[in-house]
Amino acid sequence: MAELKLHHIYKRYGNVTAVGDFNIEVADGEFISFLGPSGCGKTTTLRMIAGFEKPTEGVIMIGDQEISNAEKGYFMAPEKRGIGMVFQSYAVWPHMNVIDNVGYPLKIQNVPKEERLKQVMQMLELVHLKEYGERLPSQLSGGQQQRVALARALVAKPSLLLLDEPLSNLDAKLRESMRFEISAIQKELGITVIYVTHDQSEAMTMSDRIVVMSMGKVQQIGRPYDIYTKPANQMVADFIGLVNFIPATAKGDRIFMQGYEGVSFPNPKKLVGEAVLAVRPEQITLSKTGGMVEGVMNHRFYMGDSVDYRVKVKDHIVRVIQKGAEYEKYKDGETVYLDFDNVMSFAKDE
Ligand SMILES: Nc1ncnc2c1ncn2[C@@H]1O[C@H](COP(=O)(O)OP(=O)(O)OP(=O)(O)O)[C@@H](O)[C@H]1O
Ligand SMILES: [Mg+2]
Structure with a gap:
C-alpha cells in the first residue's frame, strides 16, 4: 500500500500553472527528491501535500485516506495530516531558545519534561548543535537555525517528513555530512521523506527515486541510476550531471x-x-x-x-x-x- 499518492494534481494561480498534472505513488519508507530549477513548482507541490495550499484539481491520499480532493472541495487541515515539514524559510520561534524550539512538538504531545529533554538533546547532537541549547535563534547563524528547524521536525518522528531545501544555508562540508545523517535518520526511523532540492548531487546521493521537474511539469521519475543513464529528454540529461x-x-x-x-x-x-x-x-x-x-x-x-x-x-x-x-x-x-x-x-x- 502506498504511503502517499498524488493523483492528477494541478495548482493554478490565475492563468499561471505552477504545477500541472503531478502523479506519483510513494511507498512507505521511501526517500523521494523533487529536483528542478527555481520556479518549477517544487515548493508548491510540497505545500499542497502538507495542506498549506489547496490543489486546483486532483486527489492526495495517505494510505487509504483522502487528505485532499479538489473536486469534492475537501481539504484536511494541515495539523490533522500527521506530516512533519521543514520550510524553505526554516521558521523557528524567535522568542524560544533552541531546546524549547526543538522540544515544542513533544510538549504538545505532553511528553514529560525529563524525557523531552533527553530526546531533544539526542536530536541536537545529531545536527551538531549540542552546545547551543540555551541560545535564542537571533544568536544563531542561518545554517544553525536551519538545523534547529530540522531537529524540531525530526523529534516528533512523523511517518511522513517534507523537507524544503533544508541544507541550503550550510557550508559545503557540513552540507555533505548532514546529507548522510538525514539518510541515516530516515532509514533508522523508517520514515517516508519528500526532499526538495535544486542540488543534483544531494538528490543523487540521498534518494530512492528522484522526480525531475521543469516549468510545473514532471519530466521523469526514476532511480538515480536510471535518471542519469537513461534520461527521458534533453532537459533531464542537461539538469542531471x-x-x-x-x-x-x-x-x-x-x-x-x-x-x-x-x-x-x-x-x-x-x-x-x-x-x-x-x-x-x-x-x-x-x-x-x-x-x-x-x-x-x-x-x-x-x-x-x-x-x-x-x-x-x-x-x-x-x-x-x-x-x-x-x-x-x-x-x-x-x-x-x-x-x-x-x-x-x-x-x-x-
Ligand atoms: N501565490 C502565488 N501566486 C502566483 N504565483 C505563484 C504563487 N506561488 C508560487 N507561484 C509561482 O508558481 C511557480 C512555482 O513556484 P514554487 O515556489 O513552487 O517554485 P520552486 O520550484 O519551489 O522554486 P525555488 O527553487 O526557487 O524555491 C513559480 O513560477 C511561482 O512564481
Ligand atoms: Mg521552493
Whole structure:
C-alpha cells in the first residue's frame, strides 16, 4: 500500500500553472527528491501535500485516506495530516531558545519534561548543535537555525517528513555530512521523506527515486541510476550531471554526427531526421594518437582529482573530464582525438 499518492494534481494561480498534472505513488519508507530549477513548482507541490495550499484539481491520499480532493472541495487541515515539514524559510520561534524550539512538538504531545529533554538533546547532537541549547535563534547563524528547524521536525518522528531545501544555508562540508545523517535518520526511523532540492548531487546521493521537474511539469521519475543513464529528454540529461549536446542526423539504424558524416552511432530509439547526440564529459576518452573525432585542446582546468578539458571540435566546444589525469599531459593548442564511449540520443525537440 502506498504511503502517499498524488493523483492528477494541478495548482493554478490565475492563468499561471505552477504545477500541472503531478502523479506519483510513494511507498512507505521511501526517500523521494523533487529536483528542478527555481520556479518549477517544487515548493508548491510540497505545500499542497502538507495542506498549506489547496490543489486546483486532483486527489492526495495517505494510505487509504483522502487528505485532499479538489473536486469534492475537501481539504484536511494541515495539523490533522500527521506530516512533519521543514520550510524553505526554516521558521523557528524567535522568542524560544533552541531546546524549547526543538522540544515544542513533544510538549504538545505532553511528553514529560525529563524525557523531552533527553530526546531533544539526542536530536541536537545529531545536527551538531549540542552546545547551543540555551541560545535564542537571533544568536544563531542561518545554517544553525536551519538545523534547529530540522531537529524540531525530526523529534516528533512523523511517518511522513517534507523537507524544503533544508541544507541550503550550510557550508559545503557540513552540507555533505548532514546529507548522510538525514539518510541515516530516515532509514533508522523508517520514515517516508519528500526532499526538495535544486542540488543534483544531494538528490543523487540521498534518494530512492528522484522526480525531475521543469516549468510545473514532471519530466521523469526514476532511480538515480536510471535518471542519469537513461534520461527521458534533453532537459533531464542537461539538469542531471554534465552533458555535451552535439547536433546529428538520424538515418535508418544509425545517427550521424553533423559535420562528421563518417562518424555514426546506433539509433536505438529509431529516430528520423534531425537529432541530438548527448555524451557525458567523463564518457569521452582523450588521446594524442587517434580516435573518432579530431579536435584542438582549448582550455584545461585542474580540479585536483580530475582535469576538466575544453576541446574545440569543428565550431563547438566539447567538455571532457578525466579522473586522475595529469594537468601537463596535453598542452593548449595541441591536436587531440576523442572517443565517445557512451552516447545517448534524442529527437531534436525531445
Ligand atoms: N501565490 C502565488 N501566486 C502566483 N504565483 C505563484 C504563487 N506561488 C508560487 N507561484 C509561482 O508558481 C511557480 C512555482 O513556484 P514554487 O515556489 O513552487 O517554485 P520552486 O520550484 O519551489 O522554486 P525555488 O527553487 O526557487 O524555491 C513559480 O513560477 C511561482 O512564481
Ligand atoms: Mg521552493
